[in-house]
Amino acid sequence: MTEPLAPQYDPKTVEAPLYRWWQDRHLFTPRGDRSPYVIMMPPPNVTAQLHMGHGLNLSVQDVMIRFERMRGRDALWMPGTDHAGIATQNVVEKLLAKEGKTRFDLGREAFIQRVEAFVAETGSTILEQIRSLGASCDWEHTYYTLSPELSAAVREVFVSLYEKGLIYRGKYIINWCPRCLTALSNEEAEKEEVDGQIWRLRYPLADGSGQIIVATTRPETMLGDTAVAVHPDDERYAGLVGKMIRLPVVDRLVPIVADAAVDPAFGTGAVKLTPAHDPLDFEIASRHGLPAIDVMTPDARINEAGPERFQGLDRFDARKRVVAEFEAAGLLDKVEPHRHAVGHCYRCDTVVEPRLSDQWFVKMAPLAKPALEAYRDGTLNFVPERRGTEYALWMENIRDWCISRQIWWGHRIPVWYCDNGSCGAMTASRVDLTSCPSCGGAVRQDEDVLDTWFSSQLVPFTSLGWPDDDGSLSRFYPGHALVTAPEILFFWVARMIMSGLEFKGQVPFTTIYLHGTVRDTQHRKMSKSLGNGIDPLDVVEQYGADALRFTVIAGLAVGTDVILDPDDLESSFSTGRNFANKLWNVGRFILSNLDGEVRPIGSSAANAVIRDELSVADRWILARAEATIREATDGYERLRLNDAANAVYRFLWNDLADWYLEAIKPRLYGDQPGGDVARAVAVRVFDQALRLLHPVMPFITETLWQRLPGRTDGESLMVAAWPVPDPADADSVALSEFGAAQDVITAIRSIRAEYQVPPGQTVRAALTRCGPVVTAAFQSLGPMMHRLAKASEITLAGEDAGNGAAAAHAVLTDGSSVTVPLGDLVDTAKECARLGQEAARLTQAIVTLEQKLGNEQFVSRAPAAVVQKEREKLASWQDQRAVLDDKRTRLGCPS
RNA sequence: GGGCGGUUAGCUCAGUUGGUUAGAGCGCUACGUUGACAUCGUAGAGGUCACAAGUUCGAAUCUUGUACCGCCCACCA
Numbered sequence: 001m002t003e004p005l006a007p008q009y010d011p012k013t014v015e016a017p018l019y020r021w022w023q024d025r026h027l028f029t030p031r032g033d034r035s036p037y038v039i040m041m042p043p044p045n046v047t048a049q050l051h052m053g054h055g056l057n058l059s060v061q062d063v064m065i066r067f068e069r070m071r072g073r074d075a076l077w078m079p080g081t082d083h084a085g086i087a088t089q090n091v092v093e094k095l096l097a098k099e100g101k102t103r104f105d106l107g108r109e110a111f112i113q114r115v116e117a118f119v120a121e122t123g124s125t126i127l128e129q130i131r132s133l134g135a136s137c138d139w140e141h142t143y144y145t146l147s148p149e150l151s152a153a154v155r156e157v158f159v160s161l162y163e164k165g166l167i168y169r170g171k172y173i174i175n176w177c178p179r180c181l182t183a184l185s186n187e188e189a190e191k192e193e194v195d196g197q198i199w200r201l202r203y204p205l206a207d208g209s210g211q212i213i214v215a216t217t218r219p220e221t222m223l224g225d226t227a228v229a230v231h232p233d234d235e236r237y238a239g240l241v242g243k244m245i246r247l248p249v250v251d252r253l254v255p256i257v258a259d260a261a262v263d264p265a266f267g268t269g270a271v272k273l274t275p276a277h278d279p280l281d282f283e284i285a286s287r288h289g290l291p292a293i294d295v296m297t298p299d300a301r302i303n304e305a306g307p308e309r310f311q312g313l314d315r316f317d318a319r320k321r322v323v324a325e326f327e328a329a330g331l332l333d334k335v336e337p338h339r340h341a342v343g344h345c346y347r348c349d350t351v352v353e354p355r356l357s358d359q360w361f362v363k364m365a366p367l368a369k370p371a372l373e374a375y376r377d378g379t380l381n382f383v384p385e386r387r388g389t390e391y392a393l394w395m396e397n398i399r400d401w402c403i404s405r406q407i408w409w410g411h412r413i414p415v416w417y418c419d420n421g422s423c424g425a426m427t428a429s430r431v432d433l434t435s436c437p438s439c440g441g442a443v444r445q446d447e448d449v450l451d452t453w454f455s456s457q458l459v460p461f462t463s464l465g466w467p468d469d470d471g472s473l474s475r476f477y478p479g480h481a482l483v484t485a486p487e488i489l490f491f492w493v494a495r496m497i498m499s500g501l502e503f504k505g506q507v508p509f510t511t512i513y514l515h516g517t518v519r520d521t522q523h524r525k526m527s528k529s530l531g532n533g534i535d536p537l538d539v540v541e542q543y544g545a546d547a548l549r550f551t552v553i554a555g556l557a558v559g560t561d562v563i564l565d566p567d568d569l570e571s572s573f574s575t576g577r578n579f580a581n582k583l584w585n586v587g588r589f590i591l592s593n594l595d596g597e598v599r600p601i602g603s604s605a606a607n608a609v610i611r612d613e614l615s616v617a618d619r620w621i622l623a624r625a626e627a628t629i630r631e632a633t634d635g636y637e638r639l640r641l642n643d644a645a646n647a648v649y650r651f652l653w654n655d656l657a658d659w660y661l662e663a664i665k666p667r668l669y670g671d672q673p674g675g676d677v678a679r680a681v682a683v684r685v686f687d688q689a690l691r692l693l694h695p696v697m698p699f700i701t702e703t704l705w706q707r708l709p710g711r712t713d714g715e716s717l718m719v720a721a722w723p724v725p726d727p728a729d730a731d732s733v734a735l736s737e738f739g740a741a742q743d744v745i746t747a748i749r750s751i752r753a754e755y756q757v758p759p760g761q762t763v764r765a766a767l768t769r770c771g772p773v774v775t776a777a778f779q780s781l782g783p784m785m786h787r788l789a790k791a792s793e794i795t796l797a798g799e800d801a802g803n804g805a806a807a808a809h810a811v812l813t814d815g816s817s818v819t820v821p822l823g824d825l826v827d828t829a830k831e832c833a834r835l836g837q838e839a840a841r842l843t844q845a846i847v848t849l850e851q852k853l854g855n856e857q858f859v860s861r862a863p864a865a866v867v868q869k870e871r872e873k874l875a876s877w878q879d880q881r882a883v884l885d886d887k888r889t890r891l892g893c894p895s
Numbered sequence: 896g897g898g899c900g901g902u903u904a905g906c907u908c909a910g911u912u913g914g915u916u917a918g919a920g921c922g923c924u925a926c927g928u929u930g931a932c933a934u935c936g937u938a939g940a941g942g943u944c945a946c947a948a949g950u951u952c953g954a955a956u957c958u959u960g961u962a963c964c965g966c967c968c969a970c971c972a
Contacts, residue, residue, distance in 0.1 A: 007932065173970095191969080198972085215972060229972095266971040273972095280970040341969075354970090386899060390967055393898080397968080486966080521906080523965075554920085555907070561965090563907060571906085575920060578934045589931035642909085646919075661931080669930085746938090753938040759927055790929095813916095845916055852914095857952035866914055866953095877916090 005591070005707075009584035011544025015699045019131055022702075027718050029140045030074040030476075037073035038479030039065055040460050040509070041137060042492065043145065045084035047091055047122050050129035052518040052526055053485060055536035056562055059549045060515055060641065061483045062135050066695040067636045069136070070722045076476050077136065078463055079127065080143035083119070085410040085452040086180055086347045092118050092409075108408050115409050129537060134545045134698045136718065141472075143463035145455040146411070153462040154455045155414045155430050157503065162415075162428040166363045167403075169415075169426075173279040174402050176355040177345040178300035178315075182406040183359050185451060186399055187490050189343035189352040196340055200268065200333035201326055203228060206244035206253055212237070213333050215267035217340060219326070220318040221274040223250055223306045224295040229284050230270050232258035237270060249325050250307055259284045276356040292356050298406075300353050315353065360404035360413060360448065367498040368398040374497065374507050383513045383639050384558050387486060391512075394490050401495075403451045410449030418443055457495035460508030477504055481511040489514065513639055516561035523563065534566045539573055546697035547576030553696050554645040579649060580700050583693075586657050587704040590682050593668045598709045599680045609680045611728070616780040618681045619734035621660040624651060625685040626729035632692045633722070641696075648693045656685060659742065663784050672783070683708060688723045740777035740812075741785055747810035747818040748789035754834070755808060755825045762792035763820050769883060770796060771814040809835060809887045815879030817887075832893035839884040842877055849874045 022028060030036065039061050044054060061077060069075035092115045093103055103111040123144075130137070143150060161167045175189035176182070199219050204211045212228055228245055230237040241258045254273075261284055262271050275285035275292035285292060297303045302310040302318050310318050326332040343352035372395040374380050375388055382388035404413060416433040418425040420441030427437055436443050455462075464473040478500070482493060493512060500508035517525055520532040527533060539548045551573050555562055564572045602608030614622070628651040635644030664678035687708055694701040694717050705717040748765050757763060767778060778785065778796050785794055807821040808831055852858050853874060859867055 005931095008934070009932095217972070261970085263971050271972050278970075278972075280972070283970080340971090384900090387967095389899075393968065489967090557908070560901090560908080565906090571921065574934070578932095581934045582932065585932035585935085587931085592931075640911095646909085650919085657931085658936090665930090749937060750939090753926070756926070759929080759937085841916075848916095852953075855952055859952080861952050862914075870914080873916095 005584065005588045007585070007588070009544075009581045009700060011546060011580070011699065012541075014703050015132075015134065015540075015545055018699055018702060019134060022136070022716065022718060023139065025714070025716065026140070027716055028077075028136045029138050030076045032074060032475075034072055034074040036076060036476055037065070037068040038076045038078070038476045038509075039481045039483065040463070040479055041077060041079045042482075042484045042488070043080040043082035043143070043456060043459065044126045044130075045087050046081040046119050046126070046144070047084065047088050048126045050126060050133075050536050051528075052534045052536055052564065054126075054130070055133060055539070055548060056515060056518050056552050056556070057483060057485065058130060058133050058135050059552045060513065060556070061481075062133070062137075062549075062698070063553060063636070063641050063695040064481060064483065064513075064639070066136055066698060066718065067722075069718065070691065070694065070720060072721070075136075076138055076141075076479075078141055078143065079130065079135075079137040079139065080459060080463060081123065081126065081145070082452060082456050083144070083146035083410065085405060085407055085449060086182065087452075088115060088119065089407050089409040090180065090347060103408065111408055132537060132540050132545060134549065136698070141463075143459060145452070145459070149465070150455060150458070150462050151411055152430075153458060153466055154411045154450065156467050157458055157499070158414055158450070158454075159428045159430050160503075161362060166366060167360060167428075168363065169358065169360050171356060171358050172361075172402075173277070173282045173354050174357050174359050175343055175352045176298075176357065177348065177350055178296075178298065178353055179348050179350040180345060180407070181298050183357060183402050183404060184345060184352065185402050185453075188346045188451075190346050191341040192344050193339060194342050196338050196342070198267075198336050198338035199323060199326075200335070201248075201272070202331040202333050203245045203247065203272070204331070205240070206246040209243075212240060212245065212256065212270050213268045214270050214272040216272055217338060218277075218319065219322045220302070220315050221277045221295070222247065222272055222322060223302065223310060223318070224274045224276050224293040225250075225252075225254055225272050226275055226285060226290045226293060227254045227273040227288065228256045228270055229259045229262050229273050230256065231262040231264040232260060234262075234264045234269050248329055248331050249322060255290075257284070257288045257290070259287060277354050279354060282356065294356055296353065296355065359402050360415075360446075362401040362403055364398045364400050364498075367502055368395045370501045371395055371494065371498045371507075374501065379507055379510060380497070381511050383511065387489065387512070387514045390486075391489060391494060394494060401451075403454050404446075404448040405451055406448055408449065410452060411455055413446040413448050413450060415446040416443040417446070453491050453495060456492055457499045458503075460496055460500055461504050466503070477508065478506045479509045481513060482509045483513045483515065485517060486514040487517075511639075515556060518562050518564060521563060521565045523561070526564075526566070532566050534564055534569065534572075539569060542569065543573040543577040544580060544699070546580050546700050547573050550576035550579055550645060550649075550697055553641050554649065556642050558640060558642075576697075579653070580697065582653055582657060583697075583700055583704070586652060586661065586686065587707070589661060590679075590686055591704075591707055594679055594683070594709060598683050599676055601680055601684055609677050613674070613677050614681070615674060615677070616734050616737050616777075617660060617663040617784065618677060619731045620738035621655060621681060621685050622729040623731040623735050624655045625688050626725045626727075628655075629688060629692060629723045629725040633725075636695065644692075645696045648689055648696075652689050652693070656682075656689065659738075660685075662788060663781075666783070666787070690717065691720060691723050694718070694720075736773050737777045737780060740773045740814075740816075741781040743812050744774065744777065744785055744794075744816075744818060745789045747812060748785075748791060748820060751808040751810060751818075751820045751822075752790070755822055755827075757822070757825065759790070762790050763822065764793045764795075765789065765791050766795045766797045766819045766821075768797050768817045768819060769879075770816045773814065774812065774816040809884075811838070811880045811883045813876065813880070815876055815883060817883045819887075828891055828893075832888060832891055835884055835888050835891075836893065839881060839888065842881045842884065846874065846877050846881060849877065 065075045065077040175184040177184055196217055198215050198217050200213050200215050202211045202213055214228060225247055240256050243256050244253045247254055273281040273285055275282045275290060276294040293305050295302055295306045300315045302313045304311060345352055375392050415426060415428045418436035418441050420439050423436055423439035423441055425436055425438040433443050460479060461477050464476055466473055496508050519525055524530060524532060552562060599607055599609045604610060628647055631647040632644040635647060666672040667675045667678040690701040690705045702717045806823050806826045807819050808826055810818045853870060
């Protein structure tokens with residue numbers, strides 16, 4: 001590793017081999033002798049391709065895990081994949097469709113084999129892709145929700161909940177996807193606001209004495225109506241309750257019932273009841289013993305329960321036809337536009353059909369209670385905090401969870417039904433049954449599979465071997481952080497907490513970091529269908545993983561979305577790439593100027609650099625490094641990762657590269673003494689900065705760090721110690737003195753630019769009316785001022801420096817004045833205008849401040865310290881203005 | 896319908912308990928190939944902090960209202 005570095009950083013030659021190097025050394029795997037820190041990776045779908053959402057999510061987790069690993073924790077970041085029941089089955093069914101087949105043509109066994117083959121083929125793609133981001137997850141421990149081990153654990157959980165009475169089977173209205181042909185949970189039926197219509201239909205009374213008008217957004221459901229309901233106290237309908245209605249279209253007699261659940265203020269106050277297709281209707285109907293008529297087939301066509309002429313019609317065609325028939329009969333009262341929320345399948349976006357169906361449910365209230373308590377007692381820490389209130393609200397209003405799915409890909413429900421009619425036992429079992437435990441008769445297993453989330457909610461403990469424990473479980477449960485997008489707060493996070501509490505007695509993690517969503521410049525979520533996605537692999541290819549990570553992390557304020565432009569990768573990711581290149585060159589510069597041993601910085605040892613040898617510039621950069629360690633560490637700890645990343649960025653670029661390295665060049669080149677001290681300081685602060693940046697940009701920092709002097713072969717930054725701020729490095733005197741020198745240099749440069757002094761030409765400058773800090777800076781950093789301002793001579797003069805007319809001026813914030821004689825270059829009118837503008841701005845500020853200080857209220861009410869500070873500020877400004885006025889007088893400027 | 900966030904420079908965003916002459920990166924302008932870096936350097940332009948009222952000696956920051964954007968929840972059919 002001693003070959004010279006190329007002038008440009010090339011991530012491609014570095015990243016893949018370095019990743020293998022880390023992995024070969026088992027650095028991603030916890031060593032087992034220190035306090036653990038655990039993050040469970042949200043398992044990507046087994047057939048997924050990496051997208052920018054993963055890029056963001058994985059970057060955040062890797063920053064956290066690398067930070068804690070360097071801080072000495074036994075960091076475990078466990079990766080895994082989710083079998084993703086409906087999603088994966090849909091993918092394979094689409095492939096089958098291309099062959100003109102359906103899963104039913106293959107049959108259950110063959111279809112599952114087909115999916116398994118597909119998963120085997122594509123299943124590891126996503127895990128490979130994760131590696132390219134530099135994710136330091138533990139590949140020696142991965143999980144798959146459909147592995148034999150996790151499947152056994154799923155059965156254990158199911159049977160255990162069943163035995164506790166927390167799982168039951170029942171006939172209720174569920175959300176049904178007519179395209180996926182399965183039940184969905186409430187969470188999987190996503191509500192979307194749509195512009196629909198509301199139809200007011202006339203229902204004639206059977207005795208011909210009148211009619212009652214009902215309102216509906218789904219007229220086709222009237223085919224399954226079994227009653228009309230009104231509020232018991234509704235005087236309009238008082239005489240009608242108990243009467244019969246002759247339903248149009250279907251020509252069926254149904255009763256009018258009274259129920260308090262009806263809102264008399266909505267619509268006409270009368271509601272048609274379709275118990276098989278609406279949850280509220282079902283509830284009312286069961287109170288009144290009314291029948292439920294399911295009028296639809298699984299794919300949402302009208303079934304044989306509907307009139308013959310409707311059978312086979314799609315529900316939306318049936319809707320049109322029902323409306324048409326009402327209209328033809330003069331029974332359509334009116335149609336109005338109506339905006340309302342309609343459930344859509346979260347996998348295929350089909351409008352969900354509420355449908356009466358036999359399903360399995362988990363009784364959630366008992367599970368939610370401790371999960372809510374864990375939030376209320378502060379055990380759970382949400383970042384950002386407001387997500388906690390969403391969590392609590394959901395827990396408070398929790399509904400039972402429909403866990404059965406009418407698909408084939410997943411964990412089959414471990415319940416067996418006895419075929420023996422006289423027995424009919426239903427048995428939940430941890431092992432496959434071949435005969436009925438009660439009567440010994442033949443059994444058949446439930447056809448349905450479990451919701452994918454039923455198994456993924458368990459991974460915080462099942463991935464560690466539960467219900468067995470080879471030591472991993474007790475060591476790494478409970479974990480610490482969970483990092484994910486807010487979309488799956490209820491699907492996954494909330495349920496992990498509930499199941500963790502139920503089966504392990506402790507929450508699986510205490511910090512829940514919910515980051516934002518990756519969006520395009522129009523703030524649309526990136527998606528394949530919109531074509532506005534960014535492929536992270538493209539970004540890695542073009543800019544490197546470090547650049548991707550830095551861009552994403554530095555742009556991620558807590559709880560906000562990340563906006564990236566898919567049409568302009570350059571503007572998004574060049575910042576990260578440029579920074580990597582800058583860092584590379586800082587390293588190249590420092591390394592190329594080392595010769596032989598670099599002395600350590602110590603307190604007294606003979607061959608160490610001691611404090612007395614440090615120049616003001618050295619002390620300044622050490623102080624800046626010390627501040628940066630505190631700032632970055634604080635940022636990482638508080639999960640303000642952008643603050644941490646930007647703090648190190650500023651240090652490396654604006655302090656180290658722009659100033660310190662420039663300041664020490666003469667010493668490094670031997671033109672000034674103290675080269676070995678400068679080298680020691682540069683190496684020390686660079687080393688510290690690399691450590692601070694490693695969580696964000698692991699590849700380049702590791703590469704450079706290993707080349708620093710004193711490294712032993714095979715030593716890795718990944719597990720190097722996190723820097724600790726040394727109070728001896730904090731140095732406010734050096735900070736202000738060096739800052740003053742920076743101000744002087746900037747002032748002279750500014751004048752040079754203003755007057756377009758050729759870059760090669762030196763200037764002279766005089767510092768007058770100097771405050772103590774500028775004076776000290778001139779004494780300690782004079783040579784640097786000369787060189788960086790390209791000044792042949794800078795003098796520290798008294799009140800009346802030779803600042804004649806042909807000079808340009810600048811005033812520093814402490815009232816110190818910088819005068820640069822420029823001879824013919826100075827355009828008096830221009831200089832007057834320049835200074836005049838400056839003076840006017842100051843005057844304005846001074847007037848405002850004088851008024852403030854002249855205000856009795858302010859002086860008496862504001863804290864003394866604030867008043868004192870304002871007084872000092874005023875004095876300083878007045879000083880500055882006096883200098884400016886003086887300059888302008890000398891120049892003969894018009895007032 | 897209920898609850899919650901946001902609105903700061905052309906763009907993406909900082910601004911921690913009210914006290915700055917309101918900041919950064921990118922973009923833009925001018926100049927520049929100085930022995931780490933043109934994926935660079937130096938300097939500069941650019942904002943009545945969405946709007947209105949209020950509290951306060953003092954508001955980007957606190958209160959209320961308005962407008963627009965977004966998120967979560969919801970069995971008014």
